[in-house]
Amino acid sequence: MRVLTVVLWVITLVAMACGSDSATDTGDLRVLTEAENGQEVLFDSGEQFEVRLESNASTGFSWEIAGETGPMAVELRTRSYVEPDTDLVGAPGTEVFRFEAIGDAEILRLEYIRSFDDPPIPERIIEYIVRVDDAPWPPEGIEPPTTSSALAPIEISELLAAGSGDASIIGYVVIDSAGARLCEALAESFPPQCGGASVTIANPDALTVALEQEQSTQWTDERVRLDGTYDGDTFTITN
Known part of the structure; x- marks a missing residue:
């Protein structure tokens, strides 16, 4: 059953890669990677940006948005998968999330998990403190949350x-x-x-x-x- 789940997930990611060109055409979009993990990032309302993270579909792992801490500051617009530029079997590709900043501030958290694990245990965690239009962090009246990366x-x-x-x-x-x-x-x-x-x-x-x-x-x-x-x-x- 797990083998079937992994196969179906690989097929889904391949279809996502073939069906969207947005992951490869970033234009002037700001791109966040693992290098910005735990950092504070500023955006204007309505600005779009991408999160690009290495991912290996053959392992069954994928990046999932784990939720937000604080008022919702971003909305997911598209998600896609970029195949590796190599013929090497098992080489990792890149998962691409395109978000739009809508306001306020939050901790945007993504977890690298296998969805069929019960419970799913993140192998890696990426977090960004997102502030839109200079919104204060932490938001007023909210207990200052901390990024969970320290407890990955x-x-x-x-x-x-x-x-x-x-x-x-x-x-x-x-x-x-x-x-x-x-x-x-x-x-x-x-x-x-x-x-x-x-x-x-x-x-x-x-x-x-x-x-x-x-x-x-x-x-x-x-x-x-x-x-x-x-x-x-x-x-x-x-x-």
């Missing part, structure tokens, strides 16, 4: 190397006689065992993910995302 999900080995602090991590949950842990991999055994780097979960009662169970061992079949705080020893889930 990371691997457990990256967490251990970074030290303490707030983080969003991805991995497999394993609960057995050794306690509750989030693991980078599952060992090939049954019931599964924790493989690779791992971190102890301080409050497993806060888990909301579906768990498989065999005897006294519980685990997740898919990688899951946990948000929380790492104190250098254990990871505490925050909901």
Whole structure:
């Protein structure tokens, strides 16, 4: 079923690429890329701009607009996919989003996900603080939100190397006689065992993910995302 989903998505992206020339004809449009991630960008009302992000359709991943933080400042006008300029199989292309600035200010967030994952876990996150017609940021009367890029999900080995602090991590949950842990991999055994780097979960009662169970061992079949705080020893889930 997943293979079929990926194939259908690839076909959709190819059709998008063939059916629209807007991605290749930018004219005087301003273009945002991954290089501007986390930056504040200014536009005039009615001005159009493009967001261009590398994307590999063959992996099943695609960029999706995750929502806005603050009053809506932009509207999506078109979306397309530019095929790679190479015959190399599996080479990445470019997803192109064309927006129009309409007013106010917001954080525009895009996530690189596989839609068939349950739940979808972003592999990458891109955010722009968009201000239109010099609108204030944060908007008046609204608690100043922060960009979520600082909490983009990371691997457990990256967490251990970074030290303490707030983080969003991805991995497999394993609960057995050794306690509750989030693991980078599952060992090939049954019931599964924790493989690779791992971190102890301080409050497993806060888990909301579906768990498989065999005897006294519980685990997740898919990688899951946990948000929380790492104190250098254990990871505490925050909901």
